[in-house]
Amino acid sequence: MKPYLDSLRRVCSVFWKLGRQARRTKFFFLFSQLPAGVALIFRLNVLFSGRASATGFYLFTNIIMFFYLQMIILVLALFYGTSVCSEEVEGRTLPYLTTRPLPKSAIVLGKYAAYTAIAAGMTALGLILSFLVLNFGDFSGRAALALARYLGVLVFGLVSYGALFTFLGSALKRSVFFGLLFSFGWENVIQYFPGSTQRLAIAHYLKSFLPAPPSGRFAFLTFRLEPTPPGLSLLILGLVTLACLALAGLVFSKKEYILED
Amino acid sequence: MTPVIAARNLAKWYGNVLGLSDVTLEIEPGVTGLLGPNGAGKSTFLKLLTGQIKPSIGEVSILGRPVRGDASLYSRIGFCPEQDAFYEEMTGREFVTSLLVLHRFSAAEAKSRAERALGIVDLLEDADRLIKAYSRGMRQRLKFAQAIAHDPEIIILDEPLNGLDPLGKRKLIRLVREFRDEGRTIIVSSHVLPEIEALTRTIVLIHQGKIFARGDVHEIRDLIDTHPHLVSIRCPEPRSLAARFLADDHVLKVDFGPDGRSLLVETNNRDLFFSRLGRLIVADAVEVEEITSPDDNLQAVFDYLVGK
Amino acid sequence: MTIRDKGYFHWEGTLRERRLAWWPITRLGLRLAFKRKGFKLLYFGAFAPALGFLVGIYISERIGEFRYMIRGSSQLFEVNPAFFKAYYTSDFLLFMMVMLMVVGGAGLIADDLRHNALQLYFSRPLEKREYLAGKASVLVVFLLTVTLLPGLAFVLFKLLFSGSFRFIVSYPWILLSVTAYSAAVTAVFCFYTLLLSSLSRNRRYVSILLFAVYLVSDILFRIFYGNFKNPAFALLSLKANLQQTGAFLFQQKPPYDLPVGWSILVLAAAGAAAFLVINKRVRSVEVVK
Secondary structure, three states: OOOHHHHHHHHHHHHHHHHHOHHHHHHHHHOHHHHHHHHHHHHHHHHHHHHOOOOOOEEEEEEEHHHHHHHHHHHHHHHHHHHHHHHHHHOHHHHHHHOOEEEEHHHHHOOOOOOHHHHHHHHHHHHHHHHHHHHHOOOOOHHHHHHHHHHHHHHHHHHHOOOOOOHHHHOOOOHHHHHHHHHHHHHHHHHHHHHHHHHHHHHHHHHHHOOOOOOOOOOOOOOOOOOOOOHHHHHHHHHHHHHHHHHHHHHHHOOOOOOOO | OOOOOEEEEEEEEOOOOEEEEEEEEOOOOOEEEEEEOOOHHHHHHHHHOOOOOOOOEEEEEOOOEEEOOOHHHHHHHEOOOOOOOOOOOHHHHHHHHHHHHOOOOOHHHHHHHHHHHHEEEEOOOOOOHHHOOOOOHHHHHHHHHHOOOOOOOOEEEEEOOOOOOHHHHHHHHHHHHHHOOOEEEEEEOOOOOHHHHHHHHHEEEEEEEEEEEEEEHHHHHHHHHOOEEEEEEEEOOHHHHHHHHHOOOEEEEEEEOOOOOEEEEOOOHHHHHHHHHHHHHOOOOOOOOEEOOOOOOOHHHHHHHHHH | OOHHOOOOOOOOOOOOOOOOOOOOHHHHHHHHHHHHHHHHHHEEEEEEEHHHHHHHHHHHHHHHOOOOOOOOOOHHHHHOOOHHHHOOHHHHHHHHHHHHHHHHHHHHHHHHOOOOHHHHHHHHOOOHHHHHHHHHHHHHHHHHHHHHHHHHHHHHHHHHHHHOOOHHOOOHHHHHEEEEEEEHHHHHHHHHHHHHHHOOOOHHHHHHHHHHHHHHHHHHHHHHHHHOHHHHHHHHHHHHHHHHHHHHHHOOOOOOOHHHHHHHHHHHHHHHHHHHHHHHHOOOOOOOO
């Protein structure tokens, strides 16, 4: 087990460094800070107009959080998750990894860990910045606890979605297409369905950790939800993540990837 | 004694396309040249050797162990792929160092090994430039560097001389010979015959997915009965010399050069012919300026076997 | 007589060049797009709204027979400019157009950048505008077939089912509106797709960008509009600007209380900026420092 974990760690450290210095990471960093920019605009509006349409905490929990949950982490997880395998195949750099003394599954899991950590870091920074901007001067212990909770939800989201897209990337050629259909088709549409059908979406379990949203003008971001208990949600998300990662490792170990000449 | 690399009844199909057919081969330490035209199956064979693809039929083992499923073998194998592909946003140093880290070397050792490998291929000066700014030759040398950086005992090189200038090629050929002298096993694939000839006399000739011949170039040549040997002799009196062995059964044909100072003899027994020629030169004081065998080379072997 | 027997002779004819240099690029792009497995399904799926609306046109002419099915207002099945606007500015149609761009257009320039094919293109007697025209034409074909063709079909079937020219007499400008809006939305998506495709060598990255930028622009608009109640934020959203333009061209009330000219200006400015960037990115030699 120890050698396996050591292989994982090594792969993770190499791709943590490579992923951080990649040009696309700079773009996704800016993308992940968009909600912080929105928060800043709200705050500046309050400062200059002297009027607040809602409290900072309300805006944070009902706009910023859902912007991350229904857009930012999906895009990040989709890109980084599918990149784990696809970028090696498209870039024809796969032989450099598969001819090292590393279990093949450790390659895919190590890369997944590195890229998820990068995405989580960007998201966490943006979320914390947004929180601080919107709650500046109004910081309370309750708000801090809420921030930790929301951070946890986003990280779970990145971990679960990332695992799913890593599996799609290792198994399918058109992983991005199916990933987009899943993220912005299935995950959105299924939430309109009442009862048990909602439980077929990862978003449902993530939202189960959050307090029930009020109806109102931002209702387009939050939909009717019959939440699953948080403990069960955590278990299911964990199982989904483990299953997807196991499948990704298995597919990557067994599949032959034909590289373009 | 266990061969270093052994392939038994190895075959690979890509759908309906045959990549490799019934290859049985053993490779010993030293340099083995894998020779064949484009599309012959050389890269397929190397991919099977390095476990990147699995055989449709047969098995391949390295040091007595099956390749696929045994990741620890790779610490003893260095592979230089044919594709010109890198992590372009890394520098050359980062590239080699990162791949060494994956070999379980500590950060310090990876750094020093990378330094040494880059020095061997003359890339130290440009080691901190981004790979995307490298020329074709530099990229090729970098690929070689990552293949040797961890001191593997088996080195597999797929078209290693592509893109190198003549000086670079000479240097790499010298390096390969040094590795051979150290007792390592090196497989070099190429479709450029003079390159293989410069590297080794032991060849495996692949064409249309099959092995046409393997062994020493000259031994193979001798076995090609269907193509008599050619011997070119340059002398002041070619006709007089030719008359002396026209009666010999092993001399099949004699042609005279247009300059009137050479003759080309076709013989099906080269050894007998040379022995006869040697006696003529000594006993009859026949003046001979030059003797060459125009087809005792890899090009001729290749052409004869491939059917040109 | 063969040329060998003829020997040398001077040819007195005029040299005629084939100057549709962009056409082979377009043809290749279309062939490659249709070769992809999911694309055909997606492409024909994009016609689903048009089929639905065609059925609506049929029902509108036989409204009495379907009245038992339609409870409440039958205005829904009135075929008028609002009907056309509803089709052209529907969320589903715009979504399908973006998906077509993702699958059929993301790699148009990105793949050429990745394989260093621009040098191959520009070492032929091909100008940059011909190259870009060829690439854009691939997108134009996809987009016009889901915009212009259905619009013309709606008019045609309305005339056929109604058995008179009353519709055209009532709305003589309708064909012009259909053509103008189709051209506008096609141009917008063309520039949008080619811009993003020229920014990266990675088709996967471009596919995600195509989707993300479209969605994020709309989400940002709705967030700011929800908070500030200022319709000017509609200018942030690609979708909203297209809906404003559609409403204007079909002489309907715009969905947002904002001068339509601003939306058209924003789209035009974005198109011009996109063109400048594309022009800079597409060049035969890349300088790497």
